[in-house]
Amino acid sequence: MSDYIAGKALRKLQLGTKVERATATLPQTTAAAIFNILGGRVAITRIVGEVTVILGAVGNMSLEGNPTTGTMVPLCAVVAAGTKEAGTLLGITGTFADAMLAANAGALEAQVHSVVLPVGVIDLRLSGSSTGSVKWTVFYIPIDDGAYVTAA
Numbered sequence: 781m782s783d784y785i786a787g788k789a790l791r792k793l794q795l796g797t798k799v800e801r802a803t804a805t806l807p808q809t810t811a812a813a814i815f816n817i818l819g820g821r822v823a824i825t826r827i828v829g830e831v832t833v834i835l836g837a838v839g840n841m842s843l844e845g846n847p848t849t850g851t852m853v854p855l856c857a858v859v860a861a862g863t864k865e866a867g868t869l870l871g872i873t874g875t876f877a878d879a880m881l882a883a884n885a886g887a888l889e890a891q892v893h894s895v896v897l898p899v900g901v902i903d904l905r906l907s908g909s910s911t912g913s914v915k916w917t918v919f920y921i922p923i924d925d926g927a928y929v930t931a932a
Contacts, residue, residue: 791919795825795826795919796825797919797920797928799815799929800916801916801918801931802915803915804913804914805912805913806904806910806912806913806914807905808906808910809839809906809909810905810906811844812903813846814902814903814916814932815902815929816900816901816929816930817899817900817901817902817927818928818929819899819922819926820922820923820925821896821897821898821922821923821924821927822896822920822924822928823920824894824897824919824920825920826871826890826919827843827855827871827891828870828916828917829869829870829871829914829916829917830869830916830917831864831865831867831868831869832913832915833911833912833913834866835863835911835912835914836862836863836910836911837908838861838862838908838910839908840858840859840861840908841858842854842855842856842857842859842880842905843855843872843880843902843904844902846900847899848898848900853876854876855876855895856873856875856878856879857876857880858879858880858907859879859882861880861906862910864882864884864912865884865885868883869881869883869887872891874893874895896923899927901932902918904916
């Protein structure tokens with residue numbers, strides 16, 4: 781087994797550093813930061829949300845890159861995300877024009893393209909206000925020395 785790479789090491793080699801954000805209630809008819817990008821640019825290789833408490837009629841949902849300097853950029857087009865069951869997985873393809881992925885509990889397509897973001901935050905935006913809770917995980921590779929991501 782000397783050629784075997786343990787799961788954690790293999791995951792880091794393939795996807796980069798993992799940051800988890802504990803489950804939290806949703807922003808209400810607004811955007812709210814879910815991750816902070818600090819110290820420089822990073823390449824987001826994967827971002828995955830998991831509904832932990834069934835979503836009410838939240839309306840449209842999307843993710844945005846909100847830089848400290850510059851203009852907000854949608855990381856995906858909106859998806860109608862109302863009444864998603866617990867266990868539903870959320871993500872993006874990495875193509876800004878594609879709708880947010882919101883597969884029912886069981887499976888999610890993997891992110892195809894990395895997304896390069898500068899210092900700032902990743903926001904979750906909802907068009908409605910309702911109940912529900914989502915936990916988020918992001919994987920990233922620093923582009924600039926000293927760049928890192930934290931949960932917001």
